[in-house]
Amino acid sequence: MAWKSLDDMDLNGKIVLTRVDINVPMEDGRVTDATRIERIAPTIADILAKGGKPVLMAHFGRPKGKVVPEMSLEPLVPALAEAFGVPVHFASDCIGGAAKRAVAALPAGEVLLLENTRFHAGEEANDKQFAASLAALGEVYCNDAFSAAHRAHASTEGIARLLKSCAGRLMAAELKALEAALGQPKRPVVAVVGGAKVSTKLDLLANLVRKVDHLVIGGGMANTFLAAQGIDVGKSLAEHEMTDTALDILKKAEEAACQIVLPTDVVVAREFKAGAESETVAADACPPDAMILDAGPETVERICGIFDSSKTLIWNGPLGAFEIEPFDAATNAAAAKAAELARADALIAVAGGGDTVAALNRADAAGDFTYVSSAGGAFLEWMEGKTLPGVAALDPER
Known part of the structure; x- marks a missing residue:
């Protein structure tokens, strides 16, 4: 507009x-x-x-x-x-x-x-x-x-x-950055969406599968998608009641030729605390008494490869429990790769959302992203494809 x-x-x-x-x-x-x-x-x-x-x-x-x-x-x-x-x-x-x-x-x-x-x-x-x-x-x-x-x-x-x-x-800077990321982006476009619950980002996922080429899903949300596909996620945070919704999103992504990227290996632990004993296992091999707390190195390598071949990245949400070591490793590594590409002008990297900004700052990567939005709800609603009243009111043709 x-x-x-x-x-x-x-x-x-x-x-x-x-x-x-x-x-x-x-x-x-x-x-x-x-x-x-x-x-x-x-x-x-x-x-x-x-x-x-x-x-x-x-x-x-x-x-x-x-x-x-x-x-x-x-x-x-x-x-x-x-x-x-x-x-x-x-x-x-x-x-x-x-x-x-x-x-x-x-x-x-x-x-x-x-x-x-x-x-x-x-x-x-x-x-x-x-x-x-x-x-x-x-x-x-x-x-x-x-x-x-x-x-x-x-x-x-x-x-x-x-x-x-x-x-x-x-x-103006926010609007230009978001227009570059989702309005008329340079392709291929990859989106990273993380966080705890699929239920809080349904509109976002439904909009993105129609607009991006790759959709990386991380955090607790990834567990829900894994569980929906019949994978035992042990004691991991997951919304099992969202199985039908997750499968529907996967179907819509396939119809739109959007590649959904889920973890192929994961970092698991028996307790959620700093320095907890952890191990890396295949995504379908989570022990029944353990919980998935981060994406594994194989998954991170795959994500970084997608970043390498993409022209635009839009990021909302961490890949794991980034607040606690060692479960910040995947988020830190992917953020560092995105920052490196953005710094070299090889990738337009736009990010936003409270946890996202905190995660990128923790990874010391925010400064090299093309743009990091200071907005929370407005950034998310823009990503969901919604019209923002405060922006629409500025239209000189209104």
């Missing part, structure tokens, strides 16, 4: 209402991980460089339409000012008199942060009057919160229909 970027907008002297995701971890009133704040800094810098006045809208936590002092955005001001390198002011509300006065008093070259949009029930309800109250504060709308784009809220969807709108730098 088409969308306008900051480059397409005249921002000089204009109030730019900018939706950001600064839902960052806090401890004792201080930001403990400023990654999300740092990722929006280029957007803020460009708005300021074009003569605009950034007024930030954001949510924090789930106050459910009520004022919850512990979920105020005010404690984020110092971290924002440090990341942006300019003074950041704070308004005690995101609409009404307090917000209007703060906007009117905002000096050129500085930034204003509005209070938590979710302190108003109209935000999550996408109430037209609340959206209009937000829109009344500015002249241009910039959405830089892809991670919230799957929600049809007033600050992500409603306001975009009331003002000239564009995507911020982070939003």
Whole structure:
């Protein structure tokens, strides 16, 4: 789809209402991980460089339409000012008199942060009057919160229909990366999907088998597929009630000429703890008193070979219980291979999802991927082929 970027907008002297995701971890009133704040800094810098006045809208936590002092955005001001390198002011509300006065008093070259949009029930309800109250504060709308784009809220969807709108730098980067991965990708395309349960990723798997050439399934999900094929997985995590669904996905993949890649060898252990005694066995030879906790080296070699022959990779979910050694080996090895190919411009490697980002960081591979999405639910829904309201609202042809 088409969308306008900051480059397409005249921002000089204009109030730019900018939706950001600064839902960052806090401890004792201080930001403990400023990654999300740092990722929006280029957007803020460009708005300021074009003569605009950034007024930030954001949510924090789930106050459910009520004022919850512990979920105020005010404690984020110092971290924002440090990341942006300019003074950041704070308004005690995101609409009404307090917000209007703060906007009117905002000096050129500085930034204003509005209070938590979710302190108003109209935000999550996408109430037209609340959206209009937000829109009344500015002249241009910039959405830089892809991670919230799957929600049809007033600050992500409603306001975009009331003002000239564009995507911020982070939003545009996310959209371009995902378009390259699933929209019009270079082929062959391989997807890696891991995680505990097939039931949480049914829409994702159903969409991917129609769009990719190879689908690597890992984690507990792989156990479910193995069990569906009559393989004894011992005491492994598996959704045996999903047998018919797993078989149906395998059938649809075959019809779509998508190769499903399941483990041919696995790492098993009798207990799930760091340093537990483990062994590698064939995928169909899991002892009845053991559990599968990772893919084996033969499987990893096969996956890496597929990476070698592919042009595009999209990754969501680990191949094993990556949080605990030695069951992180498969994820680490595959991530390292993908990073190596991406670094050499031989593979477009796009990844996203909370566990995925954590796994890639643990493998020290995230920095070499073509793009690692900071979005969770929005990234997953895009992979599922769903329309994201916050993205659709930016379409200039709407």
